[in-house]
Amino acid sequence: MNKVISLQQDIKDHLKEIVFNLGYNAENLNILLEEPKEKVNGDYSTNLAMLLTKIAKKQPKLIANEIVDRFNKDKYYVSKIDIAGPGFINFYMDNNYLTTVISEIINANENYGKNNQDNPIKINVEFVSANPTGDLHLGHARGAAIGDSLCRILTVAGFVVTREYYVNDAGNQIHNLALSTIARYEQQLGIDTPVPENGYHGTDIIDIAKSLFEKYGDMYKEDSKERYDLFRKYAKEYELEKIKKDLSNFRVEFDIWSSEQKLYDDNRVIKAIEKLAEKGYIYEFEGATWFKSTAFGDDKDRVLRKSDKSLTYLTPDIAYHIDKLERGYDKLINILGADHHGYIPRLKASIECLTGENDKLEALIIQMVRLIKNGEEYKMSKRSGKALTIRDLIEEVGIDAVRYFFAMRSPDSQMDFDIDLATSQSNDNPVYYAQYAHARISSIFRQAEEKNLNYKVSEQYLEVNSDKAYDLLKKLSEFPKFIVEAANKRAPHRITHYIYELASVFHSFYNAEKVINEENIEKTSQLLALVKATQITLKNALELIGVSAPDKM
């Protein structure tokens, strides 16, 4: 346990004890020890006196006085206590209470921030899951960045995480992909076959056709089932490989790629209907098979098998989620674009029907990204073939900047991605601010090497005598707390904000204090320890959002 966190807990316990000794019955009180935003208001602050107003029937300020009188300051590194505003009790800490954090960070190194849980729950995070019918675009990139960051954060927070991509390789989209490929192939042979209306018109399909032509020549000139099956499989794998490569370049890896087709092949799709039927929530109406999802909060019941006996999209998806549940995860998190949010209630309904739990599946909705170019919205469509792909994006803006940009904002805020701004003013991108802090630290250590200083990074940081060093130390100590919060709230952007804050206090410290002082090796050693701890923390934090920590810029 982090020293700072345990001290906070000790203070809380001490406060509880005081309240008890004062004779107030406050067993159910949730005492908060917060860190005020304004430094004027101390290092910690508690609302305790306000909470007690009802029980004590006194003004909060009077209660606060009683509490403060009984507080043992020396034991808990408190230098001063104030009562402020409506009755907040503000604690000002002794500057040296944090110094143990430094050695803690340096010893933990890349593990600093890592939280070990005794019995961690198993979480499956499904994200991206774009159809293998074309390139990933902007929205997928945002989903990939947030999903990947969330997985990294959950892992560090101590959960057991599986990253999964559901490949829709069985439906109409793939059928259209196959037909489009066939059309482009015939065009290679000089036959004037148009790409179907619902087909894919992107240039990637031409590439696929060309490669098929090179491989097979005019062998598949005639229509046949064999040709259809072969081309369909070939096109799908081509697109999927491209997606895998793009994601990997984007520093996003998956543990499992699940195939919809395989669910059909293993005969598990029909079984999904049977399982729901066993629970008594399946009925026949006008020749179709329905799932009574309204029993679990959906707007209307949903069709699983159409009157022509073919299955809807929902059916294999339910089978897929049954499969995930059977693999033993405690929680399923689906990361979806906002355009699919209407789909969630029916899926949740199926899971609640089967498990009896309504929080087994959690949906994280990612709002839309609007692409702005030349001051106006740039519509994208996979079918028109004009969309900006994840590859274009990385090429124009850079991986670090794209990852940082997407991780910076809350998933549920819609965002405009201004291409002109991102490219022309790329030096103003906040990612450089954070990376620059890391590069500066590396530079300090290079200097220390060059000057051949006989220093060693202190095991203990003995005395904090500057405000800037103290601010830095304090920010370093908060890292584990941010991780837990980001994980529990599914909010990677909290980490990005932490990174910015940490970089900010470091830059401030850097300007105020010269680290290397050849006249005073002892002080230099101590400051180098602080700087080392900053470098470790910054790097670990950047790692969580998939951004590199350069030594030079």
Place this chain on the structure above:
RNA sequence: UUACUCUUAGCUCAGUGGAAGAGCAUUCGCCUUCUAAGCGAGUGGUCACAGGUUCAAAUCCUGUAGAGUAUACCA
């Protein structure tokens, strides 16, 4: 029509019961000194509106207005 999400500084956005925040823009300072992609200071807000709950509401509840998305026996 209904459902979900959003509405906070000129712009882009954090904060989700406890004391209104950051970046950009703008104004003024700081490079002979470990990287100025940096630092310091200033300007800027009835937290969309109206009620309610609470000692306390930007935050929770209800309603209203505006924006986005979705409302298929498509996938």
